[in-house]
Amino acid sequence: MARMQKTLQFPRQRGVITLRSLLLLFAGGLLLLVLVAAISVSFDRFRDYMTDQLRGHSRDGATAIGLSLSNAIDGRDPVAASSLIDAVFDSGRYLSVVYLDNNGEEIAGREASLKEIDVPDWFVSLADLPLPVGEAEVVRGWSRLGKVRVVSHPGRAYEDLWKVTVRTAAGTTLIAAAGLVGLFWTITRLLRPLRAVERQARALGRRDFRRRVDITSTRELNQVTHAMNQMADDLGQLFEGQAKLIQHLRKINNEDSVTGLASRRAFEQRLKVEVESEERAAPGVLLLIQLADFVLYNQTYGREEADRLLVRIAAAIDSFTRQHSDSFAGRLTGAGFGVFLPGVSRADGLIWSRNLVEELDGIYCDLSAPMEVSVHAGIAQAAGNRNVRDLMAAADEALRQAQAEASSACHAADTERHEHYNSETWRTIIEQSIRNNQLSLWLQPMVREGDGEVLFHQVFSRMKTTDGWIKASIYVPMAERFGMIPDIDRWVLEHSLSMLRAQPGIRLAMALGVVSVASDEFRQELLEKLATSGPERQRLQIGISEQAIHHHRVQVGLWVRALNRLQVPVIVDRFGVGGVPFSYLRNLRFQALRIDSSFIHNIDSHEDNRFYLESVTTIAHSRGVRVYVTGVEAESEYSALRGIGIDGAMGYHLGRPFEAGQGGRSQ
Structure with a gap:
């Protein structure tokens, strides 16, 4: 039986790639990808730069020749024009210089080929630099004699681009090779004490994540200690990543993505606990807030400014809730917010709510000027057998009363209802x-x-x-x-x-x-x-x-x-x-x-x-x-x-x- 187990286990493991090889392959592939990306980005940017240089050179050459034909010599003389073009063309910086009359017929011109470029043909095909054409008018007095069309020679651009590409590839390859060597050495050193990893796994099974082992004097124990501490750190980072993921999921489900306040669903869920739960049910005040003309503000200033306004409003509301213990707030609609103040009477809640509305009105007016805007709010008291639906309806009714006023206002519902202690x-x-x-x-x-x-x-x-x-x-x-x-x-x-x-x-x-x-x-x-x-x-x-x-x-x-x-x-x-x-x-x-x-x-x-x-x-x-x-x-x-x-x-x-x-x- 032992022999059979040996046959089943070890031969299969020989064919499995090692962790070190897998990491090296992955890192090598990643470095190769970085190399290609770096060369591609450098190539594209320098290619664009050389294209701009060629375009500017062609335009400047055409302008200079056009001015010479217009002022320095008589552009109507083909011999003089040809002499000027020959002199300019012999500098070797132009691929084509042509002087055309008004009918498009060539008066004088010179052209060259790209065969003399000291760059591999495949690189020329790969780079394929565009050949921008520069044009300039030739005039004599008020008469238009024709135009000059100039194409700069890209030979030097191809050569510079080839040198930059070769140097970039060589430098990046050297860095990648050094990185692979360093990575190989690091991985080899870190993966050496595998048995220590097993001991660390047993320690983790005992939920001992924070304790670090002291460094010992012997080489073998130092390697074991290093591996165990490294594993503890990695698992600590893994825990932090999991915690962030769960926190992110909680935010998605329970927080408004713009303001960071509770979403409508989360706000109503917590409000149910505060109002309807037998264990926590307590008197309090529900405050509903609405920014008037927010749709017009959004259309006037754009979505980004509207979101910035909502963030400012939410920050003020959040600061308000921090001043009142156990209170909480949420965003209920586009420009609607809700705040619940537990243990607060209607009279006190109305005073504090009006102060909050005044603060929000100042923020809204500052950001919306010269628009005429206002903030309305309604409060209702949570007490007795009133459920969340009735409480929201009462606060909404008070909000509608406040919205009937032209300026910012805060109204209270159920003024005849028995009020809790102030x-x-x-x-x-x-x-x-x-x-x-x-x-x-x-x-x-x-x-x-x-x-x-x-x-x-x-x-x-x-x-x-x-x-x-x-x-x-x-x-x-x-x-x-x-x-x-x-x-x-x-x-x-x-x-x-x-x-x-x-x-x-x-x-x-x-x-x-x-x-x-x-x-x-x-x-x-x-x-x-x-x-x-x-x-x-x-x-x-x-x-x-x-x-x-x-x-x-x-x-x-x-x-x-x-x-x-x-x-x-x-x-x-x-x-x-x-x-x-x-x-x-x-x-x-x-x-x-x-x-x-x-x-x-x-x-x-x-x-x-x-x-x-x-x-x-x-x-x-x-x-x-x-x-x-x-x-x-x-x-x-x-x-x-x-x-x-x-x-x-x-x-x-x-x-x-x-x-x-x-x-x-x-x-």
Whole structure:
């Protein structure tokens, strides 16, 4: 049997081309292609240059002879004209010099052939330089005597072109030969330690991509170390390429190609989660914006200027959303945009929206002058049982009311509808709740896909008011806006550590606010608290939103490394929102990703989001990073997630939040 296996394996391998030979053949072919391309480009450019020189020389010669026949001698005298042409022609710089009368009859002329050119005939045929003709009028006083037709001799041009071509080919061939020699030496050296590549493959199987082996003193070990480190770098680049590809696909499916804002489909998908999802549904304001007379602007200034205008408008809208926590925007139509502000009352939303409309109007007017343009907007409040369709219809109705005005305007719908707290009321409520300790710790289970075992509990706070418990998704955006979220995060951290000390078998995860992550003081304080705590800190996962990582990459990078040294797990929270490239996974050690709920809502009917989630899961697992999803509210969604390979899921369908100390009773 062993002999049969040997017969089947080794003889076949002898006939297979080696990797070194294949790379050399490919590189040689590529260099040959570069050689041909370089010679062709140089040949064509110099050929065009010589053609222009011949054209200019013919034109100048014709002009000079025409002026001589018109002024220096009598052009009506054939003998004198012939003598002049002979003198000019004998210089050897012309192929043909002919003096024609008004009837086209030749008065005098000389012609030569191309046989005396010291260039191979095949090159002459290949180059085939055009022979431009230069003409000039011959006049005497007010009488036209005829014209001179001159063709420059291309002999010198052919010779110069031949020399340039030969030198270019020789130089390029020399460089290509040196490159092949260098490539052969490099490939031979890099492919020598094949057994080390096998060891590196085993290390990669253990998901050890970042660790580099120290250089040893022996020659053999140095070769092994070099090969392993090279492989690690190559796989790191491969991961980065895959990440960029998946990010590009996500942009194609979820981002507007011109403005970079969310596409209409992605905006409506996320809006559904914010408005209709039981888990995240919270009061807020939807703002619809429309640039008036954009079609006329496009026709007047062109598509490029119209796109430039849209980019400027989108940048202003994006800056506006960054000032309001958890808000997001998208491009809905050609010149129509949508913005959602969670946790905002209609009165506050109307004030902020009018300020935004005023800013957009200034941008639009500056770029469209002297056209008379305007910006219209309509807002509607998301509250109660209003679904996305009703909310969009109400905002659209307000937009139509604003468009009835000649100038820029912003109108609000449903002025008689009960309004949520305004910003000052929110500020007072949050300050009193923090001061009077009217916060409560709530838990929601993250279950493992398959057996439903609880992996950990997500912790967050709820606020007790006279109207009852207020979910974090409602007041956290306002707390972020007022800069009070660090106080809430401190409260959650203290109570989470106390709970971990009291219950050794439980694991928790908490998500930090963007303002908290951006604060140097808070980051340092959190590290100090975790450092002084006991081993329970290893059972607390710290969640950092992807946008906070993107906007504070250096600070977060140092902070994550400090948390790693304390053996505190770190999770990327709200992964996928905002289109941030996730190449940071290559350099920072995160234990898990938590996919934003907007990708999970109705995933059973959203193939693009399912493909994106599958791709992200594959890449994350290749880095040893777990993938969790949130916002699972229906059995159909959970069924669609099965088979993707996620590590855990959370949502009202799998387990509703409950107050800590209530024994897991759902609320």
